[in-house]
Amino acid sequence: MNAPSVPPSPALQTAPEVARPAELELWSNRRLVHPLSRTLAARLASTWVTPNMVSVAGAAMAAVGAAAYTLLPRPWGALLGLLSHYAWHVLDGADGDLARRTGRSSPSGELVDGICDYAGRTVLYVALGADGAAQFGGWVWLLAGVTGVSRIVQANFYETVRRQYRRWVYGTAWIRQTLAAGPPGGRGPAGALGRLFLAVSTRVTPDSTVLDVAMEHAAAAGSTSRQAARAACQAELAPVVRRAAILSTNAETVAVFLSMLAGGPIFLFVYVAVVLNAAYAGLYAGQRRRLARTATRLTPG
Template sequence: MEQGRIVVAQPDPVRRTSEIEEPTNLYVIHPASAWLTRRFARLGVSPNAVSLAGMAAGLLAGVAYHAGFLHGCDPRAVLVGFMLMVVWHVMDGADGQLARLTGRYSQTGKILDGVCDYATFAAVYVGLALSLAPRHGGWVWALVAVAGFCHAVQSAAYERQRQDYNFWGWGRGASPLARNVVPSGRRAGDVLFGLYARIEALTTALGESGLNGRLAVMLAAHPDRAPDIRQRYRAAFALQVRRWSVLSANYRTLGLFLCALPGRPLAYFAFEIVGFSVILLGLLRRQRRCDARFLAALEGVAAEAPPARPAPARALSVNVR
C-alpha cells in the first residue's frame, strides 16, 4: 500500500448518503452547507480553510457558553453559543462537500476535520467547567472529563456505523477491514490519527460480530452478485443507522442548549455519561441482532449461486516491486 493513502472503493458523491441522515441534517444543515459549498468552490477556498473557520466558530461558542455562566445564567449568551455551534455544524458539512466536489482529499484534511469536531465540544465543555467549578466545586472538572470521554467513544461508534454503511451498502469510502493507515511522517498528524484509531478500535471491539469479514468473503466469491448484496445490505441497515443518529453531534448541540438555557448545564453532562451510554449499549445490542439476521441471509445468497470461476492464469499477471 502506498504510504499515507487510505483504501477507497470509489469516489464519494458531493452530498452525504440521504437515506441514513437524520432530519436536522437532511433539511437544515446540509442544504445550508451545499449553498456555501458552491460559493466556496467558485472562490477557490480550500476544504481545510473551511474546517478551520468552523473550528473558530466552535471555539467562540465555548467563549459564549463560558460568559453565559460567569454570573448566574445569561440566556442571551447561551443563545449566541448555540447559534455559533450551528454555524460550526454548517461549516463542518461544507468542508466535506467541498473536498468531494473538488477532489481535494488528504489524510491531513481527514485528521483536521476530526480535530475540529472534537475541539468545538472541548471548548464548550471547558468553557462551562471554568464558569461552574468555582461555584460548585472541583468535582465539576471530573464530571466534564468523564462526559468528554463518553462523548468520544459514542461519537466514534456512530461514525463507524455510517462508514460501514457507505462502504458495504454503496462501495464508498474506506474499507472497515483496511482502516489502519501507514504513518504519513507527520508526527502531530500521526499522533492524532492514532488516538482516534484507538477510540474507534474500542467501539469496534464492543460491537464486532464478524459481519465485515463475511461480507468481504462474499463479495470476493460472488462479484457478479455484488449489486444485489449491497442492495440487501442497504435494505437491512438503513433504518438501524438512522437510529444511531441520536448519538450525532446535532442532538448533543441541541441537548446542551436545552439544558443550559434554563440554567442547568450540569444536567447535560450527567445525561452524556448515563443517558447516552445506556443508549449506546442498547444500539450495540440491536446492531448485533441485525448483523446476525443479515449473516443468516448471506448464507442464503451464497447457496443461490456458485462461486465465480477463477480468471485465466494469464489474467493474473501483475507487476511486483
C-alpha cells in the same frame, strides 16, 4: 480489530461516492445544515480557501459558542451559543463538500476534520466544566470529565456506524480503508494521529471483521452478489444507524442549548452520563447482533 483482513477489492473501491444517504439524514441536516453547507462550498470552490481551512473555522465557531454559553447572560448567551454551534455544523459539512467539489478529498483531510471536531468539543466541555464548577464547586469537574469522555465515545460510535453503513451499502471509502496501506504522513505525527483515530474507532464499536470479509467475498463474486449483499446490509443495519442519531452532534447541540437555557451545564452532564450512556450500551449490543446476523446471511453454507 474492525479492520478488514483482506485488502479492499476494486469492486468496492470504484463504487460511486454517496456522501449522505437520504435514509440516514437527520431532519435538521436535510432542511437546514446541509443546504447551507452546499451553498457555502459552492461559493468557496473557486477561491483560495481549502477544506482544511474550513475545518479549522468550524472548530473556531465551536469555541465562540462555548464562550457565548458560559460568559454571556441567559437567554441571549444560550441563543448565540446555539447559533454558533449550528454555524459549526454548517462548516463541518462544507469542508467535505468543498473537498469533493475540488478533488481534494484525502485521508489526511478526513483526519484534520476529525481533529478539529474533537478540538471544538474539548473547548466546549472545558468551558462548561468551568461554568459548572463556578456554580456547584470543584467536584463538577469530575462529572464534566466523564461527560466529555462519554461524548467522545458516543459520537465516535455514531460516526463509525454511519461510515461503515456507507461503506457496505454504497461502497464509499473512509479513513479505515484508505489508511490500510499506511496512515497519512507515514511514521510522522499525522500517521500517529491516524493510528490513534483507528484505535478509538475499533474499541467503541463492535468487531465488524466477519462482515467486512463477507462483503469482500460478495464483491468478488460479481455485481449481482454484490448488490444483494448491499441490500441485505441496508435492510439490517439502517435501523440501528437511525436510532443512533440520539448520539449525534446535532442532538448534542440541542441538549447543550436546553441545559444552558435551563440554568447551567449540570443538566447536560447528567443527561449525557446517564441517559446517553445507557442508549449507547443498548445500541452497541444491537449493532453487534445485527452485524453477526448479516454476516451469517451473506456467508455461503
